[in-house]
Amino acid sequence: MNETNNMLSTEFILQGSDVVISIFIIVAMSFVPASFTLFLVYERATKSKHIQYINGLFPLVYWLTNFVWDLLNYLLPATCVIVILRLFNVPAYVEGENFLAVISLFLMYGWSIIPVMYPFSFRFSEPSNAYIFLIVINLFSGITCIYTSFFLEIFALGSPSTSTLSIITSTVKKIFKIFPNYCLGRGLIDIAYNDYYNSFYKKTGLNDRIRTPFIWDITVSNLVSMAICGFVFWILTLLLEYRFFYSPTIPDALPFSHLDEDEDVAKIRRQILNKTINDNILIMSNLSKCYRTRKHKKLIAVNNLCMGIRSGECFGLCGVNGAGKTTTFRMLIGDLYPTAGYAHIHGFDSMKERREVFKYIGYCPQFDALFDELTPVEHMLLMARLRGIYWHNEDQHVYQLLKRLDLCEYLNIPVGKLSLGNRRKLSTAMALVGDPSVVFLDEPTSGMDPSSRRFLWNVIRRLVKEGKSIILTSHSMEECEVLCSSIAIMVNGCFRCLGSTQHLKNRFGDGYTIKIRLKSSLNSTLDQTILDCFSTNFILKERHINILQYEIAEIHVSLKDIFSKLENLLINERITDYSVAQNTLDNVFVNFVRDQYDTSQQTRETSRRRQEHFNDILDDTFDDGSFVAIKSRRNNNNNTNDRQQMIDYIELEC
Known part of the structure; x- marks a missing residue:
């Protein structure tokens, strides 16, 4: 009898048509549950979900309503697959109890695979990335596991049940049952496998060997595995929602100095x-x-x-x-x-x-x-x-x-x-x-x-x-x-x-901001006359190529003295133009947030990308001479610094 069973198993495996059908079903069904995360990730990324929570929605209600809606959407393609099997009258799947077993597998697959998708929605901020990732996971966990168990069975044919290869095959098949995609595909194969056996037994009169598909080795083990999987991932989803695994503290103390605090x-x-x-x-x-x-x-x-x-x-x-x-x-x-x-x-x-x-x-x-x-x-x-x-x-x-x-x-x-x-x-x-x-x-x-x-x-x-x-x-x-x-x-x-x-104006906004534009003929070292003119009480805050920005407290000098110095520089052709403005909250803001750009790694990375973005602009600028001051400095050895300063100049002017 064992030789007969081995012969039937070999014939069924070599025929392979039902295996191909199950693989195609797995491929089709892998896309459906992955799509359910699109809306979940969108709601989480845009804070729509949290806004609903703020307005009174309970997390459990949120996930239950999503599950009911997703299950209804899943039943439509699942019903289409079942109807197609029925219309084409595939004997292994539509005869007698086999049809009920197929329906049971599809229903339990919906129960299990939808909650499996939910925890992944917490790990993505882009819906399309989550969709593609989960499609790959579904295909891999279904097709790869089915083919692995399929080839192991081929190699184990004729081996005693106590052999190492048979034990490995049995163990691997049990481990794979944690994946709903494998359970669905494997369940369909086992139903067809059992139907092939039953057909032979009917022809040979061995009716006492005919088995119903609703036994542990055929569909029940797959149904139970999917039921447990759905329950486990439901619990996992709720635990993630309520941040059960979150550890709010980092062991090392946060560095903080009260000495520099305002x-x-x-x-x-x-x-x-x-x-x-x-x-x-x-x-x-x-x-x-x-x-x-x-x-x-x-x-x-x-x-x-x-x-x-x-x-x-x-x-x-x-x-x-x-x-x-x-x-x-x-x-x-x-x-x-x-x-x-x-x-x-x-x-x-x-x-x-x-x-x-x-x-x-x-x-x-x-x-x-x-x-x-x-x-x-x-x-x-x-x-x-x-x-x-x-x-x-x-x-x-x-x-x-x-x-x-x-x-x-x-x-x-x-x-x-x-x-x-x-x-x-x-x-x-x-x-x-x-x-x-x-x-x-x-x-x-x-x-x-x-x-x-x-x-x-x-x-x-x-x-x-x-x-x-x-x-x-x-x-x-x-x-x-x-x-x-x-x-x-x-x-x-x-x-x-x-x-x-x-209060901020009174503390930080007193005084004036002075901007002067140097003549293009000046080299990178500031002219000594300008240094002498603005050395007392004037603070050089910024320099962008030939544009200098000074700040001065109101109590240190009068407007008359400021304009007198600037007019002298203008008459002597040391500068081309200037502006004087009273400090505002915008100046206060800029002065403080300058530290953000000086110390933030994120900003330095942004500056690098910004420099790449302006490369074409810089090349055009240097080539056509649209900025005279830049063109006059092109022959200097500090071209790299000039390009970075040009970026700052573009930011300033824009």
């Missing part, structure tokens, strides 16, 4: 740490975030921030890209665990008591978390219903907010057709749903035209008058000066200065 920042730090201020609704105490790089080095994004914000106050967080503004925002809204320190909103910890914090806050992300197919009304109704606004009040509440943001004429237009300015207005309106007392606005006016920007400024000012606390980030000191009652300039993860706009 006196205003140090004063606020002492007040926060000593808890001498009790009327703040938002408190940051030594809030820090540190990342591990691939080379196991520490990258400090936010370093020991201390700050308190009162009700009805607009606080501006200023800084260039990479300063740590968005990272700070993410920790404040409960989207990112701090490495050290804490943030409290209305007395609740932003991470440990997120559900309570979410009741009081609204959030407008830096990039619009919108769906192009939905209209503004549909976006607002979604947020209102998540907030739990009574259904008979939601229409009125939504309409009032849309009217407030001047979006009434776009109520039923898909968001994908709206301008960038109107999309930013809608994102701001969504942050105001439910009348939160603390509103976080991450660069709310980015990409807006001047008219829309000033309109939104007026909206924010009215919100502050109503008693709401506004925390916003911006690159524009003009915006912060118009809106904010207090400002912090952030450089390399630290507050470099802190206070009201007038």
